[in-house]
Amino acid sequence: MLTFLIRRVIGAALVCLAVTFIVFVIFIVVPGGDPAQRIAGKNATQQNIINIRHSWGFDQPFYVQYWDMLKKMFNGDLVSYTSQQNVVGQIVQGMPATFSLTIGAGIIWLFFGILVGVISAVTAGRLSDRLITVFALIGISMPVFWLGIVARYYFAEGGIATVFPDGEYYPISQNPAQWFWHLLLPWVVLAVLFIGFYGRVLRGNILDAINEDYVRTAKAKGLSPRRILIKHVLRTSLIPIVTLFGLDFAGVLGGGAILTETVFDLHGVGQYAAQSINNFDLPPIMGVTMYGAFFIVTFSVLVDLFYAYLDPRIRPS
Amino acid sequence: MAERLLDVEDLAVHFATEDGLVRAVDGVSFGLDRGQVLGIVGESGSGKSVTAMTLMGLTRGVNAKFEGAVRYQGKDLLQISDREMQDYRGNEIGMIFQDPMTSLNPVYRVGEQIVEAIRAHDHVDRRRARRRAVELLKQVGIPNPESRVDDFPHQFSGGMRQRAMIAMALSCNPAILIADEPTTALDVTIQAQIIELIGRLKDDFDSAVIMITHDLGVVADIADEIMVMYAGRVVERGATRDVFYDPQMPYTWGLLGSIPRLDRPRPERLYSIKGTPPSLINAPRGCKFRPRCPHAFDKCMEEPKLEQRVETAGHLDRCWLDVTFKREHRDAMIAGESTEAA
């Protein structure tokens, strides 16, 4: 078990490293052109550009630049090209918003996703199943940012009501009630897509599990349908959901909620990433990507461990 | 006088499918006494598994229709509700299935699953149930039952898994044990052990056994009575001796002929029945075996009733052929083809 863990951790670290390299390649090597010129802006003189190039190190070969970037990252010294602010500081500032959004939405989508999946499977073929399937399909077909805009319009800006506030994030320490109120709409918007998806995946898993031989054995033993459903069918059907949830949660936490944060102006890590990308600002992007990759890789290891706990067949013996 | 446990009267099971109505079981009748072993033999699609599962109510579903009656100690199991049926499953009638690997839930320990079976009908506490589980594992011949009881199914070998399944099925002392192809997924040597185990347990637990198989060799030793099924019908039924030594159905001859025998001269080629089983949606008119029967003649266009046509009481068949003719001509199929021209 320990060797398994150590191997995974080393693998994870290597992946993170490789991720930084890829980000670097994307932003330095791929566009071509001159980063110094980009930073200097339109009205720069040639001297400006040369100065910028020197002070930022763009005149060095790219592996030197990469190495410098890595050093700065480990020292927490990354500084944005455009805003001159410390990247790590900015990320830390954005984390409460991102965490609040992710955890709240995660709870909602996991709970309702499972509920919807179970109802849909148990009443397969009947009206409730069909209705749920229709709504789930519509839910997955809506682009999250569009849903956000529409929700904001109808419920915050006056389309139907002005019940909800128009974006912005209130820290929980300042005012719990407002914190909740401001996050409710973003939570629902972010959760809709996942509820639809998880509901359908679970429905499929349950319908598959019902046809398994061990469920037939459970019936032959004389167990009640409820017990069969909970102890035998759900136990195996939920395993893939757990895996999915671990990875999706990590993805959203790591900045994957970029669209929701932008639309609702929550100033989380995702929004920070979006702004940086628009400005072609490399250090923040590196920072956010590392932060995101870290979460995904960590959760990936955690999910693997949990999976081994849930399914004894794959435990390393 | 043996106590009659089960009376199946004219059982019919039909399934509605995309292609039409599948008559999986079409008029099956038989009885089962306490302590008796009934072997149900037939190829895939003969309806033997559907019959067995219907006894347990496992074929109930949206697209299934039933006719006839399945009387267990007088009560017609086809008429009772699902909730009542639950009380019979495992408790009065137990069942083991063909593939023990997939029939056990891979994420729960073997002991847990046996305990679950016990506690479904007997309200004992967990510790007592676990002790019973260990005792059962010992009875079915699993070594080190105290430690094995906490193992997972994938840690058991194929034969051991089937033993564990048998232990689980017998845990509530059911009056009837149904074994659906229990040895098909196992090695030949293990097959013999499992059959012998079932025979021994039948006496220990005083249960009746219904053994379902496509292999006559499996039931030769253990069965008291044999029922041959084809296309959803019983085509021959009688005491094991009678069916093996005086078979009346050409289909039975084919089944017997396909078994390699060590006590007979080796044929050039084992007899194999030509053709394929008939469609259960559009069955042929008359005798269902007629299209594949080398001895079919014009009277076979009318389906024979299941009747006693030989001298021995209790030996029934569905064949119009004259008994003497059968006794003269069946060896060609049973003994197999030889190099000399027929």
Place this chain on the structure above:
Amino acid sequence: MAQPATESEFTLDTAAELAREEGGHEIRGRSPWFLAWRRLRRNKIALAALLLFFLIVIACLLAPVYAHRVADTGPNANHPLDKVNVNGTQVSVLSQGGYLNKKTLQPCSTGGNDCKLFSSIPIGPTWVSGGGHFVLGADSNGRDVAVRLLYGGRVSLFVGVISSAICVILAIVLALVAGYFGGWIDFVITRFFDLFFAFPAVLLGIALGSALAINGFHHFGLNIGSGSIWIPTLVISYVLIPYVGRPLRGQVLSLREKEFIEAAISQGASPLRIMFSELLPNVASSVLVFFTLIIANNIVLEAALSFLGAGVQPPTASWGTLISDGETLIVTRPWLSLAPGIAIVLTVLALNVFGDGLRDALDPRAKVRVEH
């Protein structure tokens, strides 16, 4: 009872003939593709969804026809100063701005609650009253939104379908090679997949998209300008390769162990032949389902990227850029953002429903009552 004279009166052939005549059909073997096709044919909803998708495609392909005949303008033509005849009255395409009540668009006093400063108000949807001009209204540059919607559809559909095709083809090749050859080739390819799983897909798309949007793509002998829609197409096709490749690789790995592959190898079949004639047909049903669902996914992804500015670049219209254009005006002219969004939802819904039906046809399992 009459008896047959000898055994040989009834042979196999006559017996079989008899069976057919009496209506005792043999059980006919049918290929899984035929069975799947039959199941699909019976699924009216999935077929309706497919039809909807094709209708949308056709409508978008007919964009020039609409632009020319109905709306009488082009997708990038600005009409800031024109007037349109709506039910008799002449309405400006772009009206005066100023301080207006954000809901009623009536002049208001500054400082009032709903009072906002508007630079200009484009005309709202004329629906059937404008003679086909500005059916859905105009955007802040005075362009006809309905025309842009159709042209934008062409772009979104192009990017969605082509990127999915590239993605699936590359994923198949990688999965086949990794699954078949195993060893270090598999190791490298799997690491490649893992690497891209560590990136949130949207971030990767935005990063690549914006990086390439600066100067275009000028490597490997390809020269693609920064405004070309091939940029978002390539970016999006790249992002999802691991999501398709990994499950396919898993399938190939389990197929690899089956005896028919061993048999093919021992017959001397070359790796290429085994991969494409033996393995590929067996993963084909997964590939088909994936392809449909990936198109749906990519259309949404393109919209997201374009909305953030990392996808299709202005002035080219795509459903994503349209939503972005309409965001600032959402309160006064909601249709600018609603229309492209609804278009996306309908298209993606149609693809998802059809993909579902396709999956059910290829691999049925649900307990549904059979009508008789």
